[in-house]
Amino acid sequence: MTETSTPTSAKPQPDAKVYRRRRIIVFTTLAVLLGLLTTAGVYTSNALGAPIPTAAPQVEDPAPIAAAAQPLVLPGFGAYAVGAVGFDGLLAAGNDQTPMALASITKVITALTVLSEHPIPAGETGPDIAYTDADVDIYWDMIAQNGSVAPVEAGATLSLKESLEALLIPSGNNYGISISNWAFGSEAALAEKANAWLAANGLVNTHVVDSSGISDDNVGTAADMVRLGEIALEDPTIAAIVASKSVEIPELGTLTNSNKLLGTHGIDGMKTGTTDDAANLLFTADYAVGSSTVTVVGVLLGGESHAVIDEAIAAMLDSVVPGFHEVAPLTANQVLAEYDTPWGESARARAATGASLVVWNDTPVDVEVNADPITLAVRGDEVGTAVVRAGSKEIIVPLVLDATLADPGAWWRLTNPGALDEQSAQSGTE
Incomplete structure (x- = not known):
């Protein structure tokens, strides 16, 4: 007998439209999630790698x-100027651009000119200079001209430092000439060298014709003299000489400084100058201010006498010093x-x-x-x-x-x- 099979029922198939819709939703969701993840990743990367904000001060x-301004007691005569090493310009001045006769302040120029070509190393006294009858003749010639002198002996040998001491401390005119002859061959050659030295150092309103200042044609301004004093202090040989009240030189004896203000009102230099008509003083002084020391350099030219200018300089310095203060x-x-x-x-x-x-x-x-x-x-x-x-x-x-x-x-x-x-x-x- 032949069996007859019964047909099996078929499964219902999903609608194509529904399937497509589901697929769109899935992929859209995935795309959104991926986008969000990408955006988050970019943000995180950017945030973590961004520069740090700057903090402004x-x-x-x-x-x-x-x-407050310090009142000053100033001379009512002559030409004057006061400065201080390391400070701008002049602290006080009057007629400071007027050329005046320098007298023996010229000797500072002579000493600096000689030392510019014959320097003395620190702690030494420099080369020896032999003095002869010709130097004795110079001594007597200066006496005849009523010039200031320092003793000299034929046959004596002095170091350059000792010779400069005889020039600057008692203000020996004769030593200006003798040193010029030794260093440059003649006083005229010294004057030529000195004027070149002045120009090279910016002292354009100063001019010399001899080594001692005996001529009134040796002229300079007060402003130039302050600068001259500052330059002189930079040379340890000159700085030590002009600060000495006296020196003992075996061949010459005791030489006494012509600067009567030395050791008073803080003054420790530098050079007197006397003409037939006037008295001058180029001065330096040191003062303790706080933890520092201030070096004042000044000059007064054209006073009636040394007594008059000494009194005026003392009063001026006593009024200048309180103007310095530490801040x-x-x-x-x-x-x-x-x-x-x-x-x-x-x-x-x-x-x-x-x-x-x-x-x-x-x-x-x-x-x-x-x-x-x-x-x-x-x-x-x-x-x-x-x-x-x-x-x-x-x-x-x-x-x-x-x-x-x-x-x-x-x-x-x-x-x-x-x-x-x-x-x-x-x-x-x-």
């Missing part, structure tokens, strides 16, 4: 410091700028050291703070400078950070896109 500029516009660790970061850290820029300087009279002292913008920094980093200025004087003090400004970390970067975007925009425009 909030600067605290100290106020300028200026003392300390900065102290070590003084806060000069502050930094606040967008992520909440802060630090301050402090002066690495203190600063002090001596100023004259009402010269203002100013502090300029130059603090740098910073991002990340370590405590002790230099972040700028403070510049202290008084006239041409300038002191530069480093600024150092007193705390570390560390990286804000990933979480802050991811949660503060605005700060990062702003920094990126600023970096792009710089």
